[in-house]
Amino acid sequence: MQRRKTIDESIQNGYDFNIGAYISKGFELFKGNPGGYLGFTVVFIIISFITSVIPILGTLVGIAINPPLMVGIPMAAHKQENYSDIEFGNFFKGFDHFAQLIVANIITILIYIIISLPLIFMLGFTFISALASGDADTVMDSFDSFAGIGIWIILFILLFIYVGISLRWTNYLIVFHGYDAVSAIKTSWLLTNKKWFLHVGFVILCGLIMILGMFALLVGIIFALPVIFAADYAGFADVTGLNRTNEDIDEIGSEPEFYSK
Numbered sequence: 001m002q003r004r005k006t007i008d009e010s011i012q013n014g015y016d017f018n019i020g021a022y023i024s025k026g027f028e029l030f031k032g033n034p035g036g037y038l039g040f041t042v043v044f045i046i047i048s049f050i051t052s053v054i055p056i057l058g059t060l061v062g063i064a065i066n067p068p069l070m071v072g073i074p075m076a077a078h079k080q081e082n083y084s085d086i087e088f089g090n091f092f093k094g095f096d097h098f099a100q101l102i103v104a105n106i107i108t109i110l111i112y113i114i115i116s117l118p119l120i121f122m123l124g125f126t127f128i129s130a131l132a133s134g135d136a137d138t139v140m141d142s143f144d145s146f147a148g149i150g151i152w153i154i155l156f157i158l159l160f161i162y163v164g165i166s167l168r169w170t171n172y173l174i175v176f177h178g179y180d181a182v183s184a185i186k187t188s189w190l191l192t193n194k195k196w197f198l199h200v201g202f203v204i205l206c207g208l209i210m211i212l213g214m215f216a217l218l219v220g221i222i223f224a225l226p227v228i229f230a231a232d233y234a235g236f237a238d239v240t241g242l243n244r245t246n247e248d249i250d251e252i253g254s255e256p257e258f259y260s261k
Contacts, residue, residue, distance in 0.1 A: 007240050010191060017239065021238075023205065025230070026227040026233075026234060037230070040073065040091040042222060051066075063102070067101035070171065071097075071171050072094050073230055073233070074229055076090045076091045078233065097174050104185060112163065115163065118156075161200075165199050166188065167192075168192060176236070176240070209227065
């Protein structure tokens with residue numbers, strides 16, 4: 001597939017990553033269908049809140065449905081950019097790729113658990129030993145001991161950030177380019193690490209937009225989220241050649257089903 005060839009070339013040779021252009025594109029896409037983006041964002045926030053307050057079952061449901069929901073805006077933005085007319089149902093097209101998305105999410109969670117084990121061991125062993133002693137002073141002292149491994153906590157936070165940035169395009173590779181979960185994780189890692197610090201800059205800028213939304217009595221978040229997701233889609237589309245014209249594609253008909261109108 002020509003688009004996968006573009007991805008391979010981006011990994012091998014690098015690529016331009018114009019943060020400002022992607023943010024501007026995000027605003028442009030949002031303005032093209034504000035009602036749809038705002039409506040879906042409200043639905044997404046409500047679903048996320050409900051799953052977060054339900055013990056255990058809510059967590060399991062969230063693991064299953066959050067990935068398809070999180071690609072909803074990018075998939076709708078793609079339909080909007082290429083075919084102009086979109087329906088509200090386009091925001092839920094991520095569920096067409098449910099199996100691979102949930103597999104990728106589970107693998108990602110396992111990655112975080114594995115890299116967290118040393119920190120869990122360091123924190124847990126100290127605290128559990130203090131509890132086992134049954135002495136209140138020892139328990140209180142255990143909290144003070146956490147400060148002794150503060151540098152390790154910072155290093156693990158940086159590691160989590162590195163992994164999060166490296167894996168952030170996994171779901172897009174699944175829904176837009178038809179990758180399986182494992183291949184998507186590997187490819188996202190290689191692709192984002194080619195310009196890792198620029199990706200960090202993009203994420204920081206998006207975080208600032210979210211903070212501005214919070215200052216606007218939280219209502220601004222409803223506007224900020226779709227712009228951020230649309231901007232992220234714009235960057236991914238640019239880097240992976242997603243929106244090349246049919247004349248640029250070697251294998252007609254080999255693209256994922258959602259490309260059809």
